[in-house]
Amino acid sequence: MPEESPQLLPGTLYMLVLRTLAAGPLHGYAIARRIKQCSANVLDVEEGSLYPALNRMLLKGWLKAEWGTSDTNRKARFYRLTRDGQKQLAVEAGEFERLITAIQLVMKTA
Amino acid sequence: MQFFKELWRRLRWLASRSQFESELADELQFHIESRAEELEQSGVPRADAIARARREFGSRLKAAEDTSGAWRVHWLEDLFSDLRYAARALRRNPGFALTAIFCLALGIGANTTIFNITTSFLFSEPSCRDSASLISIREGGNSDSPIADYKVLRDAHIFEGMAGINIEREVNWRDGDQTRRFYAGLVTDDFFTTLGIPFRLGRGIAPGETNTAVLSYRVWRSVFAEDPAIVGRKLILEGQAYVVAGVLPPNHRSIAGFGLSPEVYLPASHDEDRVQFYARMPKGMNIAIARERMRSVFAEIDRIRPEDGWKRADQVRVTGVTGFDVLNQMMPGAVTAFFVMLLIVVGLVLLIACTNVASLLLARASSRSHELAIRLSLGASRRRIVRHLLAESLLISVLGTIAGLAINLACADLIRNLTLPVPAPLQLVVLPDWRLLWYSFAIVLVSALLCGLLPALRAVKRDVSQALKQEEHQIGRKWDVRGVLVAGQLAVSIVLLAVGFLFVHNLLRATAMNPGFDVQHTIWAYVRLVPDKYGDPGQARQISVISRALEQIRALPGVEAAAITRGVPLNSNCVIGTTLRTDISQTPVHTEYQCNNVGPDYFRTLAIPLLRGREFSANDGRNSQPVAIVNETFARDRFGGTNPVGHTIANDFANEKPKLIVGVVKDSKYFTLSEKQRLAVYEPYFAFDEPINLHFVIHASGPPAAYVKPITNLLGRLDLSAAVETRPMSAALGLALLPSQAGAVMLGSMGVLGLVLAAIGLYGILLYSVSRRIREIGLRVALGATPSDVLRVIFRQSLILVGSGVAAGLVLALFAMQPLALFLVPGLSTLDSRAFLGVVGVLVTVALLATVGPATRALRVDPMVALRYE
Numbered sequence: 001m002p003e004e005s006p007q008l009l010p011g012t013l014y015m016l017v018l019r020t021l022a023a024g025p026l027h028g029y030a031i032a033r034r035i036k037q038c039s040a041n042v043l044d045v046e047e048g049s050l051y052p053a054l055n056r057m058l059l060k061g062w063l064k065a066e067w068g069t070s071d072t073n074r075k076a077r078f079y080r081l082t083r084d085g086q087k088q089l090a091v092e093a094g095e096f097e098r099l100i101t102a103i104q105l106v107m108k109t110a
Numbered sequence: 111m112q113f114f115k116e117l118w119r120r121l122r123w124l125a126s127r128s129q130f131e132s133e134l135a136d137e138l139q140f141h142i143e144s145r146a147e148e149l150e151q152s153g154v155p156r157a158d159a160i161a162r163a164r165r166e167f168g169s170r171l172k173a174a175e176d177t178s179g180a181w182r183v184h185w186l187e188d189l190f191s192d193l194r195y196a197a198r199a200l201r202r203n204p205g206f207a208l209t210a211i212f213c214l215a216l217g218i219g220a221n222t223t224i225f226n227i228t229t230s231f232l233f234s235e236p237s238c239r240d241s242a243s244l245i246s247i248r249e250g251g252n253s254d255s256p257i258a259d260y261k262v263l264r265d266a267h268i269f270e271g272m273a274g275i276n277i278e279r280e281v282n283w284r285d286g287d288q289t290r291r292f293y294a295g296l297v298t299d300d301f302f303t304t305l306g307i308p309f310r311l312g313r314g315i316a317p318g319e320t321n322t323a324v325l326s327y328r329v330w331r332s333v334f335a336e337d338p339a340i341v342g343r344k345l346i347l348e349g350q351a352y353v354v355a356g357v358l359p360p361n362h363r364s365i366a367g368f369g370l371s372p373e374v375y376l377p378a379s380h381d382e383d384r385v386q387f388y389a390r391m392p393k394g395m396n397i398a399i400a401r402e403r404m405r406s407v408f409a410e411i412d413r414i415r416p417e418d419g420w421k422r423a424d425q426v427r428v429t430g431v432t433g434f435d436v437l438n439q440m441m442p443g444a445v446t447a448f449f450v451m452l453l454i455v456v457g458l459v460l461l462i463a464c465t466n467v468a469s470l471l472l473a474r475a476s477s478r479s480h481e482l483a484i485r486l487s488l489g490a491s492r493r494r495i496v497r498h499l500l501a502e503s504l505l506i507s508v509l510g511t512i513a514g515l516a517i518n519l520a521c522a523d524l525i526r527n528l529t530l531p532v533p534a535p536l537q538l539v540v541l542p543d544w545r546l547l548w549y550s551f552a553i554v555l556v557s558a559l560l561c562g563l564l565p566a567l568r569a570v571k572r573d574v575s576q577a578l579k580q581e582e583h584q585i586g587r588k589w590d591v592r593g594v595l596v597a598g599q600l601a602v603s604i605v606l607l608a609v610g611f612l613f614v615h616n617l618l619r620a621t622a623m624n625p626g627f628d629v630q631h632t633i634w635a636y637v638r639l640v641p642d643k644y645g646d647p648g649q650a651r652q653i654s655v656i657s658r659a660l661e662q663i664r665a666l667p668g669v670e671a672a673a674i675t676r677g678v679p680l681n682s683n684c685v686i687g688t689t690l691r692t693d694i695s696q697t698p699v700h701t702e703y704q705c706n707n708v709g710p711d712y713f714r715t716l717a718i719p720l721l722r723g724r725e726f727s728a729n730d731g732r733n734s735q736p737v738a739i740v741n742e743t744f745a746r747d748r749f750g751g752t753n754p755v756g757h758t759i760a761n762d763f764a765n766e767k768p769k770l771i772v773g774v775v776k777d778s779k780y781f782t783l784s785e786k787q788r789l790a791v792y793e794p795y796f797a798f799d800e801p802i803n804l805h806f807v808i809h810a811s812g813p814p815a816a817y818v819k820p821i822t823n824l825l826g827r828l829d830l831s832a833a834v835e836t837r838p839m840s841a842a843l844g845l846a847l848l849p850s851q852a853g854a855v856m857l858g859s860m861g862v863l864g865l866v867l868a869a870i871g872l873y874g875i876l877l878y879s880v881s882r883r884i885r886e887i888g889l890r891v892a893l894g895a896t897p898s899d900v901l902r903v904i905f906r907q908s909l910i911l912v913g914s915g916v917a918a919g920l921v922l923a924l925f926a927m928q929p930l931a932l933f934l935v936p937g938l939s940t941l942d943s944r945a946f947l948g949v950v951g952v953l954v955t956v957a958l959l960a961t962v963g964p965a966t967r968a969l970r971v972d973p974m975v976a977l978r979y980e
Contacts, residue, residue, distance in 0.1 A: 029145065048173050051174075056180040
């Protein structure tokens with residue numbers, strides 16, 4: 001068993017999902033898997049919070065959902081980034097970048 | 111914006127909720143299966159893989175719940191469930207629901223209709239593109255100014271565009287061998303393009319065009335039978351050919367506002383024509399800048415044309431063309447006050463209607479107290495129950511408003527097709543618009559609160575354990591809230607009735623008022639000549655037409671006298687305010703007087719008694735000695751006890767010759783029947799220029815209607831291009847009576863409406879109280895009460911309610927009606943004891959009628975049944 005995965009920083013789940021979908025539409029399971037893979041198995045998105053988050057993003061108009069067929073040839077719901085979602089990703093990524101830089105600065109110099 | 115987008119998505123979610131939930135279940139299932147397959151591929155046996163995937167996922171139910179939670183709109187869903195519940199409750203009790211909705215529909219129908227009329231009359235939004243950037247301009251404070259000035263201002267290019275219109279024109283339309291008169295608007299050729307007026311058919315008059323015309327929808331419908339090929343058709347107007355360019359839509363509102371809307375639009379052709387100026391400001395300009403920039407242009411015109419004798423730049427008035435701007439500038443205060451009063455009155459009607467619904471709801475709430483108590487003791491919060499009861503009144507008021515708006519649409523339709531008896535192209539376009547929508551929305555909320563708040567708050571105040579133990583049986587107090595509501599309702603309806611009575615009385619008084627001249631035997635014939643045919647100097651052609659007309663009219667059998675006049679009393683208003691000097695006093699005095707120009711025999715024709723001196727003769731006005739005839743009031747006011755005949759009056763500033771007074775006539779009414787007695791000066795007919803609109807008054811021994819046809823034919827033969835309209839004088843008093851009629855119709859019907867609603871309220875509460883007292887009545891009958899005893903109980907309750915309502919209403923009416931004196935004919939007091947007696951009589955009669963139903967219900971109570979009741 002890997003060590004207990006760290007808690008996601010609050011508010012970063014949206015950004016991670018948006019970034020994951022920037023490459024193209026994915027279904028819910030694939031989103032969770034992709035985040036896990038890309039973070040070298042460090043970040044584990046809880047299913048209990050993934051779907052509410054996806055729906056809140058649908059409500060805000062950042063995502064669109066469509067039914068499609070998965071790699072395993074089954075019916076699955078795919079999420080796609082909208083124009084608003086792309087804008088939101090840019091905003092959140094920029095803010096996150098500044099935050100991290102600032103934190104790192106403090107950690108290195110203080 | 112974001113809020114509404116989200117709300118919209120939430121609503122769409124709400125609409126497809128069950129589909130969403132099954133899809134979500136599929137999606138979560140897919141997730142778990144995908145994970146299981148992955149585990150299987152890494153070597154885990156299938157059964158274990160599925161179990162592990164499920165475990166990892168956690169509670170599917172919770173995930174689904176949380177996911178729906180993202181979409182949920184709690185207040186809205188609660189509202190929907192409350193409304194569903196309320197709808198069920200209303201369906202179970204259709205009598206109650208229909209009564210409540212009917213009451214509200216009457217109140218709201220009246221309210222929105224008056225609101226609609228008020229806004230379309232006082233705040234009509236002209237049918238123009240972007241009317242906020244349009245301004246109305248008055249140079250030197252004048253409403254109309256010469257086209258020459260218009261051109262100078264236009265060519266100064268201060269504005270994006272300019273438009274000029276004169277709505278006070280008439281034209282003759284030659285149709286085969288008949289001639290008909292239209293109210294015309296004379297417009298500059300850039301009028302339609304600058305204002306951006308939408309069309310039903312075709313287009314507006316284009317710049318550079320001099321022979322195109324535009325028709326109003328009303329003329330197109332009533333005169334041309336909605337001919338679809340009207341565009342391009344040739345019309346002979348004022349003896350010239352015009353081509354119809356377009357037809358305005360039915361909801362066209364003219365830029366002049368107040369329902370004024372010409373029937374035909376023609377391009378202005380003469381430089382001396384006068385028009386009202388409008389302009390479209392470019393972006394970034396405001397009224398102050400516009401005024402400053404125009405002032406310099408007008409100062410320049412003043413410098414070039416000093417001979418005009420007035421300063422354009424002195425008073426440059428600039429206002430907007432919508433809303434209060436127009437109102438402040440144009441409307442007499444009394445008219446605005448009248449509409450304000452109307453709105454207050456319909457507000458009262460709505461109040462009565464809401465009170466009805468409130469007392470119905472109160473009655474229901476107390477019969478439902480058992481149910482509510484159970485809900486409370488099962489843990490429903492009081493707020494939840496108040497909200498639930500308010501939802502019921504909200505539903506009632508929404509339904510009532512919908513029904514009320516249907517009434518409103520029907521009334522608006524009636525009004526649109528109404529032709530007002532006024533000598534002006536007045537046409538109210540009463541159409542539902544966004545203002546009405548917001549107003550109705552506000553009414554829904556207000557009436558829901560008015561109807562529901564009190565019953566709802568009272569329903570939850572009651573002690574739960576008390577209510578659970580027993581229903582209320584005891585009827586001790588007569589003054590519960592419902593009683594107060596009904597008494598208050600009756601009080602308000604007394605006020606409404608009294609106001610209605612007052613205005614009906616006012617109409618009767620106005621109709622019976624003696625105008626000071628003979629109406630019964632008089633005929634009025636109006637001949638409108640085409641101006642271009644009568645341009646010759648010396649008015650020789652007019653004189654010849656007039657004298658031939660009079661000669662032939664007088665020759666008709668039964669005609670006793672006929673005369674020509676410039677203005678017909680009660681149909682035109684000419685007031686001159688000037689500094690006047692008489693030859694018996696040295697000091698000139700500012701005098702305001704009615705003026706008219708009349709021909710020989712005028713006073714004899716109208717049977718206005720000549721007190722001293724003589725009438726005008728045929729030569730008066732054409733020879734060198736100016737003469738005048740004054741009325742009694744003028745003689746008294748200016749000459750005191752002296753006989754004015756033989757004396758002179760003169761304008762103080764103008765260097766014109768003094769006018770010799772040759773006669774004094776008795777006072778009569780000049781513009782309205784209710785006017786205070788005014789000073790009047792008559793001058794000979796030919797003392798004024800350009801008689802184009804010829805008015806003949808004719809006195810006949812027989813019934814006037816019989817002369818209409820022969821006189822029309824006779825006058826029509828004199829000049830084929832002239833438009834002739836003949837009618838009995840009695841039919842022409844419409845304008846004078848219009849205010850009284852409008853007041854009587856509107857306020858009278860409000861009074862009746864208030865009475866009906868109050869009667870329904872009284873009936874409802876009495877019936878309810880009888881049904882609550884069935885046990886008591888049964889007991890009384892069992893103990894030996896006779897039917898008359900039972901009746902006494904019911905009628906006493908009714909009379910106590912009616913008595914207190916009437917008393918309160920009378921006191922209220924005494925104070926509330928004081929300001930109405932403004933709208934009444936002189937001599938009619940708001941404190942008319944006979945009218946009050948009548949009002950009380952009507953109300954008590956209706957109240958007693960409303961008691962009959964409940965009383966018979968009480969009489970039918972069978973003691974055996976009643977005592978076993980429940």
